[in-house]
Amino acid sequence: MLQESEQELVLAAQSGNVAAFERLVRQLQRQMLSVAAGFAHTPDDANDIYQDAMLAAFRALPKFKLESRFSTWLYKIVVNTALSNRRKLKRTRQKMAAVQNEYQHEEQYLTNESPEATMLDGELNAHINRAMKKLTDAERIAFVLCHQQGFKLREAAEIMSCSDSSIKVVLFRARAKLKQQLADYH
Numbered sequence: 001m002l003q004e005s006e007q008e009l010v011l012a013a014q015s016g017n018v019a020a021f022e023r024l025v026r027q028l029q030r031q032m033l034s035v036a037a038g039f040a041h042t043p044d045d046a047n048d049i050y051q052d053a054m055l056a057a058f059r060a061l062p063k064f065k066l067e068s069r070f071s072t073w074l075y076k077i078v079v080n081t082a083l084s085n086r087r088k089l090k091r092t093r094q095k096m097a098a099v100q101n102e103y104q105h106e107e108q109y110l111t112n113e114s115p116e117a118t119m120l121d122g123e124l125n126a127h128i129n130r131a132m133k134k135l136t137d138a139e140r141i142a143f144v145l146c147h148q149q150g151f152k153l154r155e156a157a158e159i160m161s162c163s164d165s166s167i168k169v170v171l172f173r174a175r176a177k178l179k180q181q182l183a184d185y186h
Contacts, residue, residue, distance in 0.1 A: 010070055014061050021058055028071050031149065032078050038144035039082035053081035068158065075159045079141055131181035139174035142167055 012020035025032075033050050040046035057077045064073055132140060138160070145156040146167070157167045 006070055007066060010061075010064065010066060014064065021061065024070055025054055025057070025074070028074055031071075032074060035075060035078050035144060035149060036082055038148055039079075039086055039140065045085070049078070049082045049085050052085060053078040056081055072155070072158055075145075076161075079145075079159065083137055083141075127182060131178050134181060135174050135177055138170050139177065142170040143174040143178070146171055 006024070009020045009024045013024060029050075032053065033046060036049035036053065037043070037046040040049055053074075057074055060077065064070070132143075135143065141160055142156055145151045145159060146153065151159070153164050153167050153171075157164045160167065162170075
């Protein structure tokens with residue numbers, strides 16, 4: 001019944017029903033924003049990626065053939081949009097640092113953590129972000145999909161349009177690079 005409901009919504013959206021498209025997207029909004037955040041430097045960048053991807057998805061909707069799940073198709077669009085935006089957007093390090101500091105101060109205020117704990121969390125996040133930036137696009141996509149989004153290997157392979165064995169190799173390389181980059185952080 002759920003499959004039929006999704007299919008009915010897709011068909012309605014393809015015929016121009018904007019509300020049907022919004023219902024489809026609303027069900028997946030958190031996951032799509034999370035994927036976008038995995039590629040973004042700031043929360044604003046993640047929102048930009050998400051908005052651009054949803055616009056691209058709406059425009060490409062007539063080409064969707066119902067041969068795969070709508071969510072898989074939408075993930076591909078978000079990933080491709082993120083990669084495209086990352087190539088286009090070049091932010092200065094000062095701006096990123098300012099946004100990150102603002103975010104960390106907001107987190108400290110909201111969680112009432114000690115300044116020391118907040119500093120350590122911020123330091124760890126900075127190390128992780130630097131390590132993630134050193135991954136290739138394929139490694140980062142595979143890592144975000146499998147380890148941050150919880151996709152199975154075959155699902156990530158479908159989104160990335162490659163084989164299961166290719167995903168395994170890419171994930172192995174990503175984990176090895178991250179382990180090496182984060183080895184000094186105790």
